[in-house]
Structure formats: structure tokens, C-alpha cells
Amino acid sequence: QAHIDQIEKYEPQVKAYLTVTAEEALKQAQAADDARANGSDAPLLGIPLAIKDVISTKGVETTAGSKILKGYVPLFDATCVARLKEAGMVMLGKLNMDEFAMGSSTENSGYFTTHNPWDLDRVPGGSSGGSGAAVSARTAMGTLGTDTGGSIRLPGSFCGVASVKPSYGRCSRYGLIAYGSSLDQPGPFGRTVEDNARILQVIAGQDPMDATSMPLEVPDYVAGLTGDVKGLKIGVPKEFFVSGMQPEVEQAVQAALKVYEDMGAEIIEVSLPHTEHALSVYYIIAMSEASANLARYDGIRFGARIDGDDMIETYKLTRGQGFGDEVKRRIMLGTYALSAGYYDAWYGKAQQVRTLIKQDYEKAFEQVDVLVAATSPTTAFKLGENMDDPLQMYLSDVLTISANLAGICGMNVPCGFDDNGLPIGMQVFGPAFGEDVMFRVGHAYES
Ligand code: GLN
Numbered sequence: 001q002a003h004i005d006q007i008e009k010y011e012p013q014v015k016a017y018l019t020v021t022a023e024e025a026l027k028q029a030q031a032a033d034d035a036r037a038n039g040s041d042a043p044l045l046g047i048p049l050a051i052k053d054v055i056s057t058k059g060v061e062t063t064a065g066s067k068i069l070k071g072y073v074p075l076f077d078a079t080c081v082a083r084l085k086e087a088g089m090v091m092l093g094k095l096n097m098d099e100f101a102m103g104s105s106t107e108n109s110g111y112f113t114t115h116n117p118w119d120l121d122r123v124p125g126g127s128s129g130g131s132g133a134a135v136s137a138r139t140a141m142g143t144l145g146t147d148t149g150g151s152i153r154l155p156g157s158f159c160g161v162a163s164v165k166p167s168y169g170r171c172s173r174y175g176l177i178a179y180g181s182s183l184d185q186p187g188p189f190g191r192t193v194e195d196n197a198r199i200l201q202v203i204a205g206q207d208p209m210d211a212t213s214m215p216l217e218v219p220d221y222v223a224g225l226t227g228d229v230k231g232l233k234i235g236v237p238k239e240f241f242v243s244g245m246q247p248e249v250e251q252a253v254q255a256a257l258k259v260y261e262d263m264g265a266e267i268i269e270v271s272l273p274h275t276e277h278a279l280s281v282y283y284i285i286a287m288s289e290a291s292a293n294l295a296r297y298d299g300i301r302f303g304a305r306i307d308g309d310d311m312i313e314t315y316k317l318t319r320g321q322g323f324g325d326e327v328k329r330r331i332m333l334g335t336y337a338l339s340a341g342y343y344d345a346w347y348g349k350a351q352q353v354r355t356l357i358k359q360d361y362e363k364a365f366e367q368v369d370v371l372v373a374a375t376s377p378t379t380a381f382k383l384g385e386n387m388d389d390p391l392q393m394y395l396s397d398v399l400t401i402s403a404n405l406a407g408i409c410g411m412n413v414p415c416g417f418d419d420n421g422l423p424i425g426m427q428v429f430g431p432a433f434g435e436d437v438m439f440r441v442g443h444a445y446e447s
Pocket of ligand 1: 101102103104126127146147148149150151152179286397
């Protein structure tokens with residue numbers, strides 16, 4: 001009830017939710033109380049969480065922020081949602097996002113823009129902007145987002161909350177509306193690193209419904225939060241201090257590194273030499289995969305349909321009116337990169353460079369336990385500021401996307417404020433399936 005009251009109070013300004021399921025939430029809360037009275041010790045019993053709208057929820061409209069999916073009500077839960085329900089979650093509703101998770105500010109939502117709770121004239125980051133803003137505005141205790149190229153970490157940074165992109169294969173993608181299938185991962189946002197650890201604990205682990213989820217044991221993340229980093233080696237990738245970085249962001253990350261050093265960690269400069277190619281490689285691969293994944297929205301099977309005189313006309317009208325501009329831009333570019341005659345020059349080449357980026361990280365993790373860098377070169381920008389310039393918008397992702405290309409895990413940890421009082425975030429990267437050490441390092445800073 002407290003969260004529903006908070007939603008009523010702050011949603012008119014923040015607009016993090018596409019759907020609020022208040023009545024159902026109160027029923028679930030009552031059921032959680034009853035279960036507790038009957039001795040249940042489910043790990044998230046009665047905890048009010050909300051879910052990014054790209055994640056399928058049985059019986060609750062799921063639009064991926066797109067007009068083309070208006071009215072689509074899934075018949076099943078995504079595995080991560082099913083696991084949260086099993087663990088006792090109370091679901092508050094579905095969260096706003098850039099259409100099909102394509103964007104860095106949530107301004108590409110087909111419905112409305114979400115506002116940053118720290119400054120309502122600024123963006124919350126994207127594409128999981130609703131997931132970051134809801135935790136920040138305390139209209140949910142925790143949330144799920146998805147991260148294809150920074151979409152969990154960037155809104156965590158802009159909204160001043162901790163958030164985690166798990167290693168590729170750590171969580172099931174079953175029931176996620178696909179954007180870039182070789183990059184997508186669901187993951188948590190929470191008030192603290194520990195909250196994130198508790199949510200990831202529930203959603204992680206192999207799932208027979210997703211063949212890319214790995215058959216690995218999930219360590220006890222909370223037990224690993226020792227509060228110390230003594231003897232750990234923290235790598236600082238020198239290529240991540242990019243030109244154009246806001247000075248306060250760099251200072252805040254340097255100050256955090258000093259905290260780690262004072263706690264007994266060893267700070268080591270490392271190099272990830274192919275970083276400069278990450279942005280181009282990512283946008284070729286992500287758009288190519290998106291162009292294939294989005295072929296299924298034909299107006300026949302899911303969501304909205306705009307009827308034409310024949311099938312092809314219906315297909316054209318539905319896709320023409322259902323998809324927003326950014327989505328269309330990506331379908332066209334992705335289709336081009338995959339076309340006969342261009343495939344080797346664009347998609348094939350990008351895949352080769354992707355391997356080099358992955359090897360950079362593997363080499364770095366031979367020397368260090370984790371890597372630390374800024375999450376974004378700047379703090380939250382103004383609404384509308386980057387909307388006329390897609391390339392400028394893509395630059396917000398320069399520090400986050402290589403982790404997705406490499407398949408490693410990374411989290412945002414709030415580490416200060418700029419001169420406008422806007423939150424600054426740092427990233428802690430762990431090696432693939434090294435979420436435990438990533439959590440330990442993120443948590444030690446926080447505590
Ligand atoms: N901004 C990136 C993009 O638009 C991030 C997307 C994501 O992680 N979903 O592709």
C-alpha cells in the first residue's frame with residue numbers, strides 16, 4: 001500500500017510506469033502475508049517489484065514500449081518473472097522504456113517520456129528508464145530491466161541506483177521480447193548492491209527454455225558480500241577515460257578508486273586496445289539481429305493490426321504505423337548490413353572485431369579480479385537534447401556496450417554527484433560468470 005501511495009503521489013511527474021496493477025498487487029501482498037503466517041521463507045516474500053515492459057507477464061499487457069504491441073497480453077511469464085513470483089514477489093506493474101529497448105534516454109518510447117526523479121527536465125537514461133526511475137522515486141523497491149548495450153547500467157547511473165547486467169547466459173532470456181539475441185540479458189535494479197544480489201540470486205541459473213542459459217551453479221551472492229576488498233586486484237582500463245568526459249565524472253571515479261586503494265585493493269592500469277571499435281561493432285551487430293527479430297511483427301499474430309485491402313497492405317500499414325522512427329532506422333540499417341554482397345563487409349567483419357574485443361577482456365582478467373570505470377561519460381542530459389542527433393545519442397553507450405559484446409557481467413554503483421546535484425555512477429565489471437566478485441567489490445564501496 002505504501003508503494004501504491006507513492007506511485008499515486010509521484011507518477012504524474014515521473015511517469016515510470018506504462019501499467020500499474022495496483023489491485024492485483026494488493027491481492028498478492030495479502031497472499032504473501034498469509035504465506036508468511038503459514039511459515040513460508042520464500043526469499044522475496046511480499047517484496048514490491050516492477051518489471052520492464054519488454055519482459056512477458058502472463059495476463060498483463062506487454063508492449064515493449066511499442067505501439068505495434070498495443071493490446072498484446074502474453075499467455076505466459078518470462079522465466080525471470082516466473083522465478084520472482086515463485087520467490088514471493090508482489091508485482092506493481094510494467095515499466096516504460098525505449099521502443100524495443102532501442103535508445104539511451106527512454107524518449108523513444110511509443111507512449112510517453114519518463115522523467116529523471118533527480119531533475120524532471122532530464123532523461124532517466126535508457127532503454128530501461130522506467131526501471132531506474134521507479135527505484136529512484138521509491139515507487140518500487142526493486143525492478144527488472146534488460147541490457148543489450150548498457151540499458152540497465154546507464155539508467156542506474158543517471159537515476160543514482162545500483163543495477164546489474166549479468167553475464168550472457170547467467171539468466172534465461174525466455175519471455176524477453178528479443179532485441180539483439182546474442183547480447184540481451186535481464187537483470188535487477190535496487191536501492192543497494194545487496195538488494196541487487198538478492199534479486200539476481202532468484203532469477204539466475206539454467207533454464208531448459210533457453211539453450212543459451214548456462215548449466216552453472218549460482219553462487220550464494222549475499223554470503224559473498226564480505227565488505228572488504230583486501231588483496232583484490234582492480235584494473236582500470238585506460239581507454240575508458242574518453243575525451244569529452246565530464247570532469248566531475250572522472251574525478252568521482254578516481255575518488256572511488258582511492259577508496260578501494262585505502263581498503264587494501266591493488267589498483268592496476270590495464271589496456272583494452274580494441275575499445276575504440278566497440279561502438280561501431282555493437283551498432284552493426286545489434287541492428288542486424290534486431291532487423292531479423294522484428295520481422296515477426298506482421299499485424300497478424302501479436303498486438304495491433306491496421307487492416308489493408310490484402311495481406312501485404314495490412315503488413316505494410318501495421319509496420320509503417322506501428323514502429324517508431326528509431327526502430328525503422330535500425331531495421332533498415334540492419335537489413336542492409338545483412339544483405340548479400342554487404343554481409344562480409346559489415347556483419348562478418350563486425351563479428352571478427354567482436355572476438356578481438358572479447359579477447360581484450362580475457363587478457364585483462366588474467367591480470368585483475370575486476371575492472372572499474374565510469375558508466376557514462378556524462379550525467380543525465382536534458383530531455384530533447386540528443387533527440388535530433390542519433391549518433392550523439394549512441395555515444396552515451398560508449399562505456400557500456402563492450403561488456404555485452406564480450407559477454408561479461410557489469411554493474412552500476414552510484415559514486416557521487418556533479419555540480420548540478422545529478423548522480424554519477426561507476427561500473428564494476430567481473431569476468432564472465434564472476435558476478436560474485438563483482439558484487440563483493442560493488443558492495444564494499446557502498447558499505
Ligand atoms: N542504447 C543502446 C541501444 O540503443 C542500448 C540498448 C539496450 O541495452 N537495450 O541499442
